[in-house]
Amino acid sequence: MAFNYLYDHYSSALYGVVLRIVLSKEYTEEIIQDVFVKIWNSISQYDASKGRFYTWIINIARNTAIDYLKSKGFQNELKNQTVPDFVYNSKVFSVSNTTDYIGFSKLLEGLETDKLELIKLAYYEGYTHIEISEKLELPLGTVKTKIRNALLKLEDLLKEYK
Structure with a gap:
């Protein structure tokens, strides 16, 4: 049950x-x-x-x-x-070319391109922060800060979406 x-x-x-x-x-x-x-x-x-x-x-x-x-x-x-x-x-994964099953793609459209790329790499493609740092040739601290900022922006967008 x-x-x-x-x-x-x-x-x-x-x-x-x-x-x-x-x-x-x-x-x-x-x-x-x-x-x-x-x-x-x-x-x-x-x-x-x-x-x-x-x-x-x-x-x-x-x-x-x-x-x-x-x-x-x-x-x-x-x-x-x-x-x-x-x-x-x-x-290559494209948010706009995939079907949106949980209403999240509309939310992702509110992110700047660089933040969207980080979210895709970390959460949809499974890259670690270190791998993202190497792939994008950015310092690890910058990657962590940008991902955190992207998540905070998503949180704000989610609040607006409700």
Whole structure:
């Protein structure tokens, strides 16, 4: 009964988050199963004083999807794809060209280009702050500050959106 409630109320939002990261319905369906198992097995670790339940499960979904993309099995599978499939799956993520499953793309449009790039790298592509620093050739402290500023801006935009 509790699992059904969890699935009925949160599956579409989690599906949207995972799909935005992996860009494949097939992989998303596989990952969503893992996400719900992780949520169910670790529900006792949720602490309401640290944040909302929704935020907690979204982070589980996001981290599971990123872990999947970085896994050796997935990387090997990419190597074995035909050239057209590989090119399709390797396209650069574009917020404007993807379907918005949780109403977030409208919010992201309110960010400046540099902040949007940092959010995409950190939260949709799974880059660490150090990797972003190296990729963009920026000091690590600058990357951390800019990401924090981008998140604060998103928070302000979210308040306006409500």
